[in-house]
Amino acid sequence: MPVNKTPILYMIDTSAFQGKTAAYYTLGCKLNFSETSTFGKMLQELGVRTAQKGERADICLINTCSVTEVADKKCRQQIHRMVRENPSAFVVVTGCYAQLEADEVAKIDGVSLVLGSDEKANLIQFLSDAWTGARDGSVSSRESGSAFFRKKTKDIKSFAPSCSRGNRTRYFLKVQDGCDYFCTYCTIPYARGFSRNPTIASLVAQAEEAVSEGGKEIVLTGVNIGDFGKTTGEHFINLVKALDGVEGIRRYRISSLEPDLLSDELISYCAQSRAFMPHFHIPLQSGSDTVLKLMHRHYDRQLFADKIHRIKELMPDAFIGVDVMVGCRGETPECFEETYEFLKALDVTQLHVFPYSERPGTSALNIPYVVSEKDKKLRSKRLLDLSDEKTIAFYQHHIGLEAEVLFEKSTRGRAMHGFTRNYIRVELSPKEADPAMDNQLVNVRLGELTADKQSLKAILL
Ligand code: SF4
Numbered sequence: 001m002p003v004n005k006t007p008i009l010y011m012i013d014t015s016a017f018q019g020k021t022a023a024y025y026t027l028g029c030k031l032n033f034s035e036t037s038t039f040g041k042m043l044q045e046l047g048v049r050t051a052q053k054g055e056r057a058d059i060c061l062i063n064t065c066s067v068t069e070v071a072d073k074k075c076r077q078q079i080h081r082m083v084r085e086n087p088s089a090f091v092v093v094t095g096c097y098a099q100l101e102a103d104e105v106a107k108i109d110g111v112s113l114v115l116g117s118d119e120k121a122n123l124i125q126f127l128s129d130a131w132t133g134a135r136d137g138s139v140s141s142r143e144s145g146s147a148f149f150r151k152k153t154k155d156i157k158s159f160a161p162s163c164s165r166g167n168r169t170r171y172f173l174k175v176q177d178g179c180d181y182f183c184t185y186c187t188i189p190y191a192r193g194f195s196r197n198p199t200i201a202s203l204v205a206q207a208e209e210a211v212s213e214g215g216k217e218i219v220l221t222g223v224n225i226g227d228f229g230k231t232t233g234e235h236f237i238n239l240v241k242a243l244d245g246v247e248g249i250r251r252y253r254i255s256s257l258e259p260d261l262l263s264d265e266l267i268s269y270c271a272q273s274r275a276f277m278p279h280f281h282i283p284l285q286s287g288s289d290t291v292l293k294l295m296h297r298h299y300d301r302q303l304f305a306d307k308i309h310r311i312k313e314l315m316p317d318a319f320i321g322v323d324v325m326v327g328c329r330g331e332t333p334e335c336f337e338e339t340y341e342f343l344k345a346l347d348v349t350q351l352h353v354f355p356y357s358e359r360p361g362t363s364a365l366n367i368p369y370v371v372s373e374k375d376k377k378l379r380s381k382r383l384l385d386l387s388d389e390k391t392i393a394f395y396q397h398h399i400g401l402e403a404e405v406l407f408e409k410s411t412r413g414r415a416m417h418g419f420t421r422n423y424i425r426v427e428l429s430p431k432e433a434d435p436a437m438d439n440q441l442v443n444v445r446l447g448e449l450t451a452d453k454q455s456l457k458a459i460l461l
Contacts, residue, residue: 012128018047023057023086025078028065030221030255032095034172035120036063037164042124057086059127064095064105066191068357072097076108083110090131091146094120096191102150116150117192121158156193159231163206169217169408169418169439170253171210175203175239176222180230181258183285184296184364185328185356192223195230200242211248216439217406218243219253226261237266244273250441251406251421256281256323259307260298267307271314278318279423280311281352285325287342288335294367295328301342312347319394319423320348324383327376328356329367336379344386349394349423351387353380388453395456398424398446405444405458407437417455418442427455 022043026036039061040050051057060082064075075097083091093105094115106114113130115123130147162174178193179186207218220243222228228236243252252275257266259282270276282304286292289300311318324339331339343351355376358365371379398420405426407418416433418426427450428437447457 012046012124013132014046016128016132017043020048020058021051021055022048022059022061023051023082023089024061024063025082026063027071027075027078028063028067028096030172030219031162031174031177031223032063032065034162034164034174034221035160036061037172038160038162039063039123041164046124051086057089059131060086060089060091061123062091062093062095064093064097066096066100066187066359068354069359070357072101075105079105079108079111083108090127092123092127094123096188098148099150099156099191100187102148106146106148108146111146114146114148114150116148116156118151118156118158119149121160123160153190153193157196159196159198161198161202161206163210163218165210165213165215169406171215171218172221172255173203173206173210173218174222175220176225176228179224180227181224181298182296184294184367185325185359185362187359187362188223190361195224195227197222197228197231197234199232200234200239203239204242204246207243207246207249211246214439216249216441217251217253218249219255221255224258224261225254226257236261237263237269240266240269240273240276244275249275252276253279253423254281256283258283258298259304262307264310267310267314277421277423278315279321279421280318281321281323282307283323284343285323286328286331286335287324287339288331291328291331291335291339294330295325295364305342305346308346308348317398317422319350321350321352321423322346322348323352323354325354325356326379326383327371327373329364329371330369331356331371332369333375340382340386343383348390350391351383353383353387355380392449392453395424395449395453399448399456401446402443402461403446405442407440407442409435409438418458420446425455426458428458428460432458432460 024036024040026032062079065071090112091110092113093111098105098114099116102114115126119126159177163171165171176197178195179189180195182189226236228239284304287301403420405418405420407416410416410433413430415430416428443461444458447459
């Protein structure tokens with residue numbers, strides 16, 4: 001019997017799905033995790049159960065990433081593994097690697113269907129059609145090779161809405177997809193297409209739905225979130241204000257914002273908002289203006305420093321995470337030292353360090369200066385050590401203070417974890433951990449660092 005379900009599902013042959021099992025595997029970013037989780041939810045509504053560990057699935061869905069060479073390799077390994085472990089499953093591969101290397105993926109033995117980034121928005125429909133076709137012989141099945149659907153980058157226009165609860169307490173709300181920036185080292189604009197977004201009204205409705213399911217915290221995800229509004233003529237700041245008004249959502253975090261799009265107006269709004277947390281994640285990539293130019297980034301280090309100062313002026317306790325790429329082409333030892341010194345002097349909390357990976361088709365490959373793998377490792381290590389110093393100092397600064405923590409589910413007999421408003425990870429001993437505290441906001445006093453230095457101990461008040 002066909003079902004009618006907007007905006008994505010329409011005319012699905014539900015009988016093909018009922019009683020079946022599915023296995024999922026996601027590689028890459030929060031956006032991918034959020035999308036996979038949404039696909040899982042949609043399949044569940046069609047009567048598909050998630051396969052238990054060790055149980056063979058009827059459908060396998062692999063949502064891939066292509067951010068580095070290593071990511072590509074992991075995707076291939078996972079596809080092979082899922083095919084091997086689920087010998088008669090209908091195997092669907094989508095995501096960035098599927099978009100960029102559709103022909104390669106389609107050649108992998110056992111893959112039934114490859115869907116590019118535009119097709120992803122209608123994944124369940126494609127799956128239904130292809131699966132039904134495979135059964136009646138009109139569409140290729142794994143015995144006769146896989147079918148693949150992929151549009152050119154410029155034609156990727158669809159938006160797959162997604163708001164899903166991760167493994168933890170938080171919801172991930174996809175507010176934007178694609179990117180128009182074309183930084184010289186990055187393949188994401190080729191894999192996900194140009195910047196696009198749904199309306200503010202539809203996102204508010206999704207946040208309200210999360211409230212109805214008991215959600216208290218939402219992380220706004222996207223590729224270049226600050227660019228929100230390209231499709232609808234709206235502005236990111238207005239989205240923030242509208243979401244802030246959704247009663248029941250107690251906390252919002254913004255997963256990442258390009259520094260040039262982090263406006264002073266937005267910083268000021270967050271400083272006095274009801275539910276946007278004093279927590280920022282900003283990609284710097286390099287603290288050398290020479291390298292930033294080679295990367296075609298849209299700012300210089302002065303602008304970045306100004307944004308950090310502005311945040312700290314208004315929110316002295318804000319947690320600021322910073323992405324840094326090391327060893328990209330053109331990063332001489334002097335450029336790296338500039339980055340190191342810049343970050344050392346900057347009042348930020350944590351560094352997310354990524355070694356540069358050569359990506360086919362990117363213009364960074366035209367830059368002649370190449371950094372050896374050995375130097376990339378050494379540079380990563382120095383920045384990671386600097387990151388640890390900064391995070392520990394930030395945590396120590398909060399010892400003895402009272403804080404509100406949103407606790408997350410834990411296994412019985414184990415410690416419970418949660419986060420403060422400004423993203424300090426807090427640990428409650430197994431003795432005091434109580435399942436009733438899952439997804440609850442609890443006031444605690446922040447104690448000393450845990451032995452692994454990853455959290456502060458919580459003392460219940
Ligand atoms: S802003 Fe740059 S690094 Fe980020 S997704 Fe766009 S092109 Fe890639």
